[in-house]
Amino acid sequence: MKHMDHFERLGLPRDPRPCPVQLEKAYLQKSRETHPDLQRGRGNGVDREYDLHLEESAALNEAYRVLSRPWERFAYLVELYDPGVLERTKKLSPEFLMEAMEMGEAIEEARGDPKKERAIATELQEKIVKTRERIADLLKVPNQAEEAAILLHQSHYLRRALETLQRSEDRVPL
Amino acid sequence: MNSFLGIDLGTTHSLAAIVDENGARVLVPPGAESPLVPSVVALLEDGTILVGNAAKNLSLLHPERVIHSAKRLIGRTKAEVALEAATLPYRIVEGPGGRALVRIPLKDGAYQDWSPEEISARILAEVHRRALAALQAQGREIQDPSLRQIVLTVPAYFDEAQRQATKRAAELAQLEVIRLINEPTAAALAYGLGEREQANIVVYDLGGGTFDVSVLRVQEGIFRVLSTHGDTQLGGDDFDRLIQKAMLEQIEQETGAKPKESPQILSQLRLAAEALKKRLSSEEEGGLEIEVAEGNKTTFHLTRKTFEEWIQPLVERSMRAVRASLRDAELLPADVDEIILVGGSTRVPLVSRLLEEEFQKPPLSSIDPDLAVALGAARQGAVLAGKSQDLLLLDVVPLSLGIETLGGAFAKLILRNTPVPCSHTEEFSTQVDKQTGIDINIYQGERELVKDCRKIGSFKLTGLPALPAGLPRVAVTFTVDEQGLLRVTARELRTGKTASVEVRPSLGICEDEVRRIVSESIEKAGEDMGAREAIDLRNKAEAVLKGTEAALRAGGEGLPPEQAYSLKKAVSRVKKALGKKDEEQDTLALHQALEELSSLTGQLADDLISSAVSKALKTEKNG
Structure with a gap:
């Protein structure tokens, strides 16, 4: 083949x-x-x-x-432009980790309060969409794969957080 | 050359169809009234074998030797079919590997054990014989070897074991299966909606013993399955059983008789129940007289309303699968253009009523629901024989497929609803030094642990070079072909040697019904994940440890001292975390220790390991 x-x-x-x-x-x-x-x-x-x-x-x-599938497509494209870039950029920046930790705490606090949970979910969703658009823009040209890869790792975290939030919100699978 | 025959091997009846100049048509031999052959085989005391109507007619007289519903047993273990075995008038015994076999009595206490494959083979042979007789009567040349090549249908939700067993049945009947095709997909082909520019179709297929639902998108002649769901243990037989149960209760109450102990009466009641069910499809109520013993009669009466109350939970179960399938296809009920009804059990009015409520439009039933599947298979037969090139079928994997990893975790390699053909390559290594073979168990299911899934086979990778643990790298490729059948190939990457792979089909140990597999995986997703992640992590840690230690032993001398020191420190930290008791602490600490070790070994490992391999290979040759 x-x-x-x-x-x-x-x-x-x-x-x-x-x-x-x-x-x-x-x-x-x-x-x-x-x-x-x-x-x-x-x-x-x-x-x-x-x-x-x-x-x-x-x-x-x-x-x-x-x-x-947009996320899989991005992951594929960054590797195509810059092989190994996902592995190299795996380490999340301290700034992002800080943000992530705060987000995690906010989620913990909101647990059991549907209104708060929904507010966080909306915020997360907006962040995810923004990240997705930014990645797509970066990948219009081959030489910005690294920045795209960094955002991709961050988006992974954000999407997981949203999933756990939605899972606790209602048990009905999407 | 003729088109290939399409054969529908059903739970209650089977038939053949072909496509020729006049289009797709079912085959009826001269003198026969119907294309349908009851899927029934009888073995008489003197060894005579009867198939079809002749066999069915004997079921009242010799229920213990008239075998129906073999499709519910095929590719399954005795334990798995325990539920139906209780209501079947013939005896089911355990064969090699736990397989369900049917034991039929002969003269003087002798008996014969038949596999469901053999029983199905006799049905297929009879259907095929009749098809040829029909063609001959129409002046066709029937010596053409291509007439022994068939397109055979299976429920979409059949797993690997059930598909392989069905294929084996055809081989036993000396028929070559050119292609297995999923029943709901075949039905969609029969409706010839291919001319439409685009349409979303739901096929609801409720047969005698199995239920399938598939969501398809048709675009310019391409039939693409978006998702499929089902229940290989739900069908019209279950409706009959509910009526039969009510009859039994009434008889016991009114006459004090114990008909459960008599296969004759059980068999009589089963037929009576089936007849009453059919009557209630067109009438509001019905009754019949049952003779329990000489002069001991009772009248059983049933209204459609009561019957519908009884079967409501079963039909609801199928509707849940419909909704799940839509969700997987990412469609809303309003996006669906057509609903196709397949299978005789869809004649029950409650079924179309619930579907109409769900989709706000009446289902299509212009093609006889008993014939659609065979007609669609024949259409596919024409495509494969090169008679038509305007149709293309793209189907999906019905149940996730994967392997057992350490600790009993199920690693899904190919997810359900992935379009076929598809393949996935996974790398494997050894656990102990000089290990030359690896056993791999293959499972199918939706749960996170293999004990909750169905084992469909196993194989051993042999002839690996005798290297330290973790050094051989074997790439195993799992491919699901266009028929939904699995094949496995393997290659050792460091030496380039091809390892031999032969999948030994096995009949699973898991007793879960396929229906439960999916619903439970939804309910227990959370609970499984924690346990699953912990197992995965430990496995990963152990593998990384073994690999690092092997590398250190093999090539550690060459390392700069600082590096060697931090590596050893990281190794001991991982070991410590692995040894800890408290679960919460364990996972987190292990995670961190493993990250640290991985980051240290990352670049280094490959060079070291590669040099270790060449060294080890040299020693092997010298020694």
Whole structure:
């Protein structure tokens, strides 16, 4: 199987905010070209290169899965631009850790008070959206991967905090 | 060449269909009234085997030797089917590996044990024979070997073991399964909604013994499954059982008879219950006379209203799966364009009524719900035979797939609802020095610990180079193909050697029903996570410790003294944290100690380990 990155596989440019309709279209188009069922049909019931088509089809599904989810797409893109950057930027800055600790305390305090919990959740959500937009902007060009990676690590923390908050808020899974 | 036959192997009945110049059609042999073959096999005392209607007709006379509902047993253990075994008039025994087998009496106390695969194989052979007879009567050449190649349907929610067992049944019938296809997906194909530019479809498939729901998006001929849910132990049989139970109670009360002890009466009541259920689909009430013994009769009466009250919890259970499936597909009820009903049990009015309430639109039922699945399988058969290229089916993995890690944790490698084909590569290493093999157990399920999941197989990586613990690096690739079947390949990365992998299918030890797997994983998500994280952390710590110590032993002399000192200090800190008792303290301290050690070893480890490997390999050769 030819090695291709996820964008190449879908025939799309390295865009941090691909149009979802186009992304889906490209995925379906490429599926028609690689899926073992249609390959088998073209060979009248036998797919002579079945293993290859299986592998390519699996790689295509993975490419679409990653690129259609913003956070996974960002993580993929920063590594593509700067291999190893996620590992290198793993350590959160003291400033952020401080902020995170305060946030953690606020969540602890708010526990059991739906109104307070909701207020924190809203605040977190806003922060997450802002971070997401900022990362997407940074990744328009290849040389800002490091800053994007730092924000990505922070966003991970924020999203986890939001999840725990929502989990305690109502037990219904999203 | 012909199109491949599509065969629907159902719990209550089975049938075949094909696509030709006239489109998709079911196959009815000359003289037969219906394309449906009851999924029933009988073994008579003299060894005669009957299949289909001939067998079903004997169920009153010889209930202990007339086997129906084999699909509920296939790919499962005796323990797992205990619940249905209690209401089945034939005997179920435990076979090798705990597998459920059916024991049928012969003459003079002799007996035969049949596997559900064998029983299904006989049904498949009969369906196939009839299909060929139908084609021959229409002037077709039936010697064509492609007519032994079939597209076979399985419930979407069947796990690996059930799929493999179904495939084995076809092999036993000397049929080649070109493709397994999920029943709800097949039904969507049958409706030919492919011409639409875009539509979201919910397929609600309630058969005799299984329930599936799939949410699909159709776009320009591509049928993409967005999510699937189900219950391999919920079906119309359960409705019958509720009626049967009420009948038994009434008989006991009125006549004092103990019909539970008589397979004959149980079997008679089962058929009576089924008939009454069907009647209540079109009538508001119904009654029938049951003869308990010579001259001992009672009349059983039931209204649709009461019947619906009884089955309401079961139908509600299916509606919960519908909602879960929509949620997984990230759709709202209003986003759904069509609801398709599949399976004979959807004729029960309560089912369409609840669905209509949920979606605010009436479900489609223009294709006979008994035929849709086979027709869709035949359409897929045409695609695979190259007769049509306008359809493409993209399905998903129904249950998460993963492996057991140390301490009984379940590491999910492929999550449920991932589109197939898909693959995941995971690296493994050894636990002790000179270990040349690794055992890997594969599980399927949604819970966090393997004891709550279903074991579907195991394999051993063999022929690894004899190296210190933690040094071999084996990349194992798990691939789920387009049919939802698993395959495993492995490679040792440092030596480039390919390790041999053979997955031994096993029938699980877990007694959870598939329905419970998902709902419990939601309920117990919180409780599991804590335990799970602790186990993961300990495993990780132990692995890092072993790796570091091995590296230090192998190449530690070359290290600058300061580095060696801080490494050793970090190692002892991790060891101390591992030894601690108090759980809260333990996890946190271990986390910190491990972070510290990892940061120290990060860059260093790979060089050291690589040199250690080449050294060890040299010694191995010399020694």
